[in-house]
Amino acid sequence: MTELKFIRGYPEYMLxxxxxxxxxxxxxxxxxPASMTMQxxxxxxxxxxDYAPGGKRKIKAGPNRGDITPNELADLLEAWPRIDPGxxxxxxxxxxxxxxxxxxxxxxxxxxxxxxxxxxxKEGILLTNKLRHGDSNSIMAQGGTQAAxxxxxxxxxxxxxxxxxxxxxxxxxxxxxxxxxxxxxxxxLGELGAMFDRDEQGNFIELWGGGTSRKRxxxxxxxxxxxxLRVLRDEFxxxxxxxxxxxPAVELLTDRAGRVTGAILxxxxxxxxxxxxxxxxxxxxxxxxxxxxxxxxxTNHYGATADGIVLAYRAGAKLRDxxxxxxxxxxxxxxxQIIGLLITEKLxxxxxxxxxxxxxxxxxxxxxxxxxxxxxxxxxxxxxxxxVTPTRMRAVxxxxxxxxxxxxxxxxxxxxxxxxxxxxxxxIDMRKDPILVFPTLHYQNxxxxxxxxGHTNIEGLFVAGEISGGVHGKNRLIGNSTLxxxxxxxxxxxxxxxxxxxxxxxxxLTLKHVEGYVELLKEAGIPPERKAPMLLPDxxxxxxxxxxIDVL
Amino acid sequence: MSDEKSIxxxxxxxxxxxxxxxxxxxxxxxxxxxxxxxxxxxxADLTIMQAIEYAGYQFIRGSGCRAGFCGACATVYRKKxxxxxxxxxxCQTRVEDGMYLVQIPFTxxxxxxxxxxxxxxxxxxxxxxxxxxxxxxxxxxCTKACPQELQVMDYVQAALRGDLQKTAELSFDCIQCGLCxxxxxxxxxxYHVGQLARRMYGKYGLSEPPSPAQxxxxxxxxxxxxxxxxxxxxxxxxxxxxxxxxxxx
Numbered sequence: 001m002t003e004l005k006f007i008r009g010y011p012e013y014m015l016x017x018x019x020x021x022x023x024x025x026x027x028x029x030x031x032x033p034a035s036m037t038m039q040x041x042x043x044x045x046x047x048x049x050d051y052a053p054g055g056k057r058k059i060k061a062g063p064n065r066g067d068i069t070p071n072e073l074a075d076l077l078e079a080w081p082r083i084d085p086g087x088x089x090x091x092x093x094x095x096x097x098x099x100x101x102x103x104x105x106x107x108x109x110x111x112x113x114x115x116x117x118x119x120x121x122k123e124g125i126l127l128t129n130k131l132r133h134g135d136s137n138s139i140m141a142q143g144g145t146q147a148a149x150x151x152x153x154x155x156x157x158x159x160x161x162x163x164x165x166x167x168x169x170x171x172x173x174x175x176x177x178x179x180x181x182x183x184x185x186x187x188x189l190g191e192l193g194a195m196f197d198r199d200e201q202g203n204f205i206e207l208w209g210g211g212t213s214r215k216r217x218x219x220x221x222x223x224x225x226x227x228x229l230r231v232l233r234d235e236f237x238x239x240x241x242x243x244x245x246x247x248p249a250v251e252l253l254t255d256r257a258g259r260v261t262g263a264i265l266x267x268x269x270x271x272x273x274x275x276x277x278x279x280x281x282x283x284x285x286x287x288x289x290x291x292x293x294x295x296x297x298x299t300n301h302y303g304a305t306a307d308g309i310v311l312a313y314r315a316g317a318k319l320r321d322x323x324x325x326x327x328x329x330x331x332x333x334x335x336x337q338i339i340g341l342l343i344t345e346k347l348x349x350x351x352x353x354x355x356x357x358x359x360x361x362x363x364x365x366x367x368x369x370x371x372x373x374x375x376x377x378x379x380x381x382x383x384x385x386x387x388v389t390p391t392r393m394r395a396v397x398x399x400x401x402x403x404x405x406x407x408x409x410x411x412x413x414x415x416x417x418x419x420x421x422x423x424x425x426x427x428i429d430m431r432k433d434p435i436l437v438f439p440t441l442h443y444q445n446x447x448x449x450x451x452x453x454g455h456t457n458i459e460g461l462f463v464a465g466e467i468s469g470g471v472h473g474k475n476r477l478i479g480n481s482t483l484x485x486x487x488x489x490x491x492x493x494x495x496x497x498x499x500x501x502x503x504x505x506x507x508x509l510t511l512k513h514v515e516g517y518v519e520l521l522k523e524a525g526i527p528p529e530r531k532a533p534m535l536l537p538d539x540x541x542x543x544x545x546x547x548x549i550d551v552l
Numbered sequence: 553m554s555d556e557k558s559i560x561x562x563x564x565x566x567x568x569x570x571x572x573x574x575x576x577x578x579x580x581x582x583x584x585x586x587x588x589x590x591x592x593x594x595x596a597d598l599t600i601m602q603a604i605e606y607a608g609y610q611f612i613r614g615s616g617c618r619a620g621f622c623g624a625c626a627t628v629y630r631k632k633x634x635x636x637x638x639x640x641x642x643c644q645t646r647v648e649d650g651m652y653l654v655q656i657p658f659t660x661x662x663x664x665x666x667x668x669x670x671x672x673x674x675x676x677x678x679x680x681x682x683x684x685x686x687x688x689x690x691x692x693x694c695t696k697a698c699p700q701e702l703q704v705m706d707y708v709q710a711a712l713r714g715d716l717q718k719t720a721e722l723s724f725d726c727i728q729c730g731l732c733x734x735x736x737x738x739x740x741x742x743y744h745v746g747q748l749a750r751r752m753y754g755k756y757g758l759s760e761p762p763s764p765a766q767x768x769x770x771x772x773x774x775x776x777x778x779x780x781x782x783x784x785x786x787x788x789x790x791x792x793x794x795x796x797x798x799x800x801x
Binding site: 038046047049051052053054055131132134135136137139140147148149150151152153154155156157159160161163164168172173176180183184186187190191192193194195198202203204213214215220221223225226227230231234235237238239240246268269292294295296297299301302303336337338339340341342377381382391392393394417418421422425426536538539540541542543544545548 | 556557559560562563564565566567568569570571572573574575576597598599602605606607608609610611612613615616617618619620621622624644645646663664665666667668669700701720724725727728747748750751752753754755758759760761763764765766767768771776779780783784788791792794795796798799800801
C-alpha cells in the first residue's frame with residue numbers, strides 16, 4: 001500500500017467526487033427526488049440484509065420454535081446456560097425486594113422512578129446494570145423523541161405513521177398506548193428539568209423524522225438521549241434508590257407456579273454471584289446490536305448483546321417480530337475509527353441529501369429506514385456508483401454542508417455539536433465537506449411480547465424498551481425508541497408497583513425453568529459448548545488470541 | 553440482477569476487522585503504546601479503545617457507548633518527551649506513538665441529593681449543595697482536561713455567581729466522564745454542579761410550552777377514542793389506503 005495523501009481529512013483520490021458534490025449543490029437544492037411508490041419500495045427491498053437470503057433460520061427450541069430469526073440471535077437462543085443450576089445456593093438470599101429492574105437505560109431508570117412514585121419505597125427497589133448505570137443505547141440517541149403535541153398534529157397521525165413505517169405489523173394496543181402517552185412523557189421530562197430545544201417564543205422546535213407526516217421530533221441538540229437519561233438518572237440518584245453496577249443478570253429465577261421471582265446476578269470483576277428475590281422483575285436490558293448481524297458494524301453500545309431476551313425466553317416468554325432487524329441507513333463509513341457510528345436521521349431532516357459518487361441525489365432522503373438503507377446498498381453494490389474507502393468499505397455521500405443552506409448558517413454547529421466534534425477529532429469539517437455513510441446495524445425491532453402494561457405472558461415478568469416487541473412491528477421510526485423506553489418504562493414501573501401491592505408472594509426460588517430448557521436443547525441436539533447470555537462482545541486481536549494460554 | 557447473498561458476504565468481509573477483532577494481515581503502519589507501563593505494538597490507525605482490545609484486553613469497565621456520549625472511557629496519558637498530562641476519551645482518540653496511558657475505571661465524586669420541586673431557583677442553590685465551588689482558584693485545569701473542550705472553569709465561575717442559565721448552557725454538552733473533577737486542585741465536582749444547574753434552569757428558567765398540556769387534556773377527555781376505535785378495527789387494505797393518502801404537513 002502506498003502512503004495516502006490526505007486533504008481536509010480525506011484521501012486525495014476522493015477529492016474529485018467531493019468537488020462534484022460541491023458543484024451540484026445549488027441545483028440539487030431545488031430538485032429533491034420524489035419519495036418511492038409502494039411498488040418501488042418493494043422492488044428495492046430485495047437487497048436489504050433482512051430480505052437477502054442466507055441470514056436467518058428457524059428457532060429449534062422453546063416457545064417460538066419454528067419462527068424465523070437471524071442466525072446470530074438463534075445461536076444465543078439455542079445455547080446452554082452459563083451457570084450450572086446445581087452450583088447455585090438459592091437458600092441464601094442477598095437482596096429481597098419488591099421490584100428488581102435489570103438494565104439502567106431510559107426504560108429501566110423511568111421504571112424505577114414510577115415504581116417509587118406509585119408507592120414502592122426506595123428500599124423495595126433494586127436496579128442492576130451490566131456496565132455503569134446509564135451505559136446504554138438510550139444515552140446515544142441523537143435524533144429526538146416523537147410526541148404529537150402541536151395543534152397541526154394528533155395521536156392518530158402518530159399512530160398511522162408508526163403503523164405504516166412498521167409495515168402494518170405493529171401490535172395495536174401497545175402502539176395506541178405509546179402515542180397517547182407521548183405528550184405526557186415530554187411534560188414529565190420538562191418538570192424534571194430536561195432542556196429541549198426551544199424557539200424564541202419558548203415553543204419546542206419540532207423536526208421532521210423519516211416516515212413522519214408531521215414535525216414532531218423533540219430534541220436537545222444531538223444529545224437528546226443523553227439529556228433525557230442524565231436528567232432521569234440524576235433524579236434517581238437524588239432519591240437514593242439502590243443500584244448495582246457491573247452486575248449483569250445471568251439467569252432469571254422462577255417458582256413452582258412458573259412465576260418469575262428475581263434473578264441471579266454476577267459480579268463481572270470477582271465472579272461472585274448474588275441471589276435476588278423479587279415480587280416483580282422488569283427486564284430493560286436493551287437490544288442486540290453487538291451481535292453484528294450479517295457482519296454489519298453497529299451504532300449500539302458495548303453491552304447490547306441480547307442478554308435479557310435469552311433469559312426471558314428460557315423462562316417461557318413469548319417473542320415476536322424478531323425476524324426483522326433495523327439497519328440505520330446512515331452509519332459512518334469513514335474514517336475507520338468511527339465506522340458504524342450513528343449519523344442521525346436529523347441531518348436528513350434538516351436538509352442533507354444522500355448522493356452517489358457523481359453528486360447525484362438518488363433517493364428521497366426521508367424514506368422509512370429499511371427503504372433508505374436498501375437504496376444506499378443498491379447504489380453501492382448494484383449500480384456501483386459509490387466511493388470505496390481505504391479499508392475497502394463502499395459508501396455514499398451525505399451532503400452535510402447543504403444543511404447550512406437549507407436550515408441556515410451555523411445550524412450544523414448549533415444543532416449537531418456532538419457530530420461536528422466527532423468529525424473534527426478525526427480531521428474533517430462536516431460543515432464544509434460531505435461525509436461518507438453506509439447502513440449500520442441499529443435496532444432490534446421485535447422482542448418479548450407485552451400488553452400495554454408492559455406485562456409479558458409470564459406472571460411477575462415485565463419488560464420495557466428495546467427488549468420488548470410489538471409496538472414498532474417490523475420496523476421502527478426515528479424518535480419512537482426513546483419514546484418507547486420512557487412510555488413503557490413508566491408503565492412497567494407503575495403496573496409492577498400495582499402488581500406488588502396486590503399482595504403477591506413469590507414461592508420457593510428455583511432454576512427449574514433453566515433445567516427444563518436444557519432438556520429441550522438436548523432434544524434439539526444443541527452442542528453444550530454454545531453458551532449464553534453473551535454478556536460482553538470480544539474484539540481482542542487475533543494474534544494475541546492465537547498465543548493466549550491459561551496458567552492460573 | 554446481482555446475487556444478494558454474495559453482496560451480503562462482501563459487506564461482511566469489508567467489516568470483519570470491526571466486528572470480530574483485527575488480524576495483522578495487510579497492516580503496514582504500526583505504533584508502540586504503553587498500557588499501564590507495558591509496551592504493545594499496535595496498528596497506527598486505531599482508537600485508543602480499539603488498540604487496547606487489539607493488545608488483548610476484553611473490557612469489563614472503560615467501554616460504554618464507544619461513540620463519545622457516555623463518558624465511560626476517560627483516559628489520561630503522557631507522550632515521550634512531553635511534560636503535559638493529556639486527558640481524552642479512549643473511543644474518540646487515535647493512538648500515537650509513545651503514548652503512556654491508563655484508563656480511569658471510576659470517579660469517586662459525591663453527588664448531592666435534592667428534590668428540585670422544593671428548590672428555589674435563586675443565586676444560592678448551587679452553593680447550597682456544592683459549597684466547594686467557592687474554593688475555585690481559576691486555574692483552568694478543568695477546562696484543559698475536558699475531552700469535550702467545554703469552558704468548564706467559566707461555568708464554575710458562573711455557578712459561583714448564581715447564573716443558572718449560563719452554567720446550564722456552558723455545561724450542556726458535558727458527558728460526565730469525571731476528568732475535570734479528578735484534576736481539580738480545589739476538589740470541586742464540576743459535572744455534578746452543571747447537572748443541578750441544568751435541571752434548575754430546565755425546570756424554572758424555561759417557560760412551559762402550552763402544547764403538551766392541551767394535548768394531554770384532549771387525550772384524557774377521550775377526544776381521539778372514536779377515531780382510534782375505527783382505526784383499530786380496520787383491515788390492512790383500508791389502513792394502507794389511509795396511510796398512503798395522508799397528507800404531509
